[in-house]
Amino acid sequence: MWEWFQSLFPALNSGGNILLMIGVGIGTMLFVFGAFDAVRPANPAARRYNKHGLGHRMTAFDAGLLHNPEIDPKGMWKALMPSDKRERSSLRRNLTNAGFVGEGAILKFFLWRIGLAIGLPMVVVLLLFLRQSGVWLPGPVLWFVDSTPRLVMFQLLTLLAGIGFFLPSIWLSRKVKERRREIEESFPNALDLIQISVEAGMGLDAAMTRVGNEMVHSSPAISQEFRMVQLEISAGGERESALMAMAQRTGVDEVASFSNVILQSIRFGTSISDALQIYAHEMRVNRELKAQEKANKLPVKMSAVMSALMLPAMILLIVGPVVIRWMNTFGDL
Known part of the structure; x- marks a missing residue:
């Protein structure tokens, strides 16, 4: 072997x-x-936050706001990261939608991808080396090493390398969908809390900060996004760019509509409380319509399952007695 x-x-x-x-x-x-x-070198903005005692409140997600602009990979990083800027931008967008931000997010992703592509085949190579060295191995492992043909072993190594290379992308896609679903389910409640806070006399920034701190455990994604907006505004950014960046990071239509409502209310000088109240009502109506739509789709989806499970039993009940009678009648002929 x-x-x-x-x-x-x-x-x-x-x-x-x-x-x-x-x-x-x-x-x-x-x-x-x-x-x-x-x-x-440390980021100057991060040093300022730490100097004012805000560093202990920043999570890894919050600190991603204080990253340097994206630059082209240089040196040894060219061998790990794609040279196409559009591909890196698309990957960065997916990482931010999944909640991973920062200047090292893309590099870490490709390190995991390359590490898994090399590490999974190396597990098989290590088993073969241990078998040759006479180290004790479990019975199934010994049977696998001794009975696997050469061609099959080579195909297995290739398959493991492919799985290790594409597994991070599949995991990232699932992470993006899970985070978007969490934001879609929690955003109406967050909007109601913001509306109540604004009606109680708080400003928009203070209301978003308060809601973000209150929803740390119930909805971490919403809490992180609201705190990201306030951190960017506190660092000197414009509110418009901060809200648009939040809509782009989440990739949720309701968040984008919320950002547009806030910006239009500020731009035209209308009451933010009234705008939030109208938008919250529309969101509740849309949420009810989506629930009704899902409920109306259930009979159509259940029909295929019911037909596949019930029809064979019904056919057996209807045709079975007839077949038995025919067998009893013509069996003696």
Whole structure:
């Protein structure tokens, strides 16, 4: 078994030296990444927040607001990150929609992708090496290593590399959908709380901050987005750009409509409380209509399941007695 694997991977003929080389390579990469993070200059805006005692309230999501503008990868990062700026922008948009922001989000994503693409096949290679070294392995593992043909083993390594490479993208897509669904379900309640706070005499910024702090446990995504908006405004950004950035980060239509309502109310000088009240009423109506739409779709969706499960039983009940009678009648002929 080990002979054909050595012919497949000649570098393994060196025995234990290959593991030493792999360990040295991994250690070098970890040292380089750690040194890079250590010598990277801190963000001035983050230093100002820490100086005023606000750093302890910032989460990893909040700190992502204080990242540097996206720049083209240089040096060794060119081998890890895509060179196309449009592809990086699309990936950054997906990461922000999933709740991962910051200047190192794209790099970490590709590090995970490359690490899984290399690590999963290396698990099989490690099992083969342990089998050759005589280390005790469970019975199913021994059977798998000894009975797998050479071609099948090579196909398995290729399959594991593909799974490790595409698994982070699949996970990211699911994370984006889950976060959007959480925001869609929690945003009407958050809007009602903002409306009540504004009607009680609080300003819009104070109301969003209060609602964000109150919804930390019930809806972390909404809380993070509201605090992100207030952090950006506190750092000197414009309210319009902060609200539009929140709508772009979430990718939810209700949030985009909320941002437009607030901006139009501020631009034309109308009452924010009245605008929020009207929009909250419209959102509740739309939420009820969506619930009715889902309820009306249930009979159509259930018809296929019911027909697939009930029709065979009904046919058996109807045709079964007839078949039995025919068998009794013509069985003696």
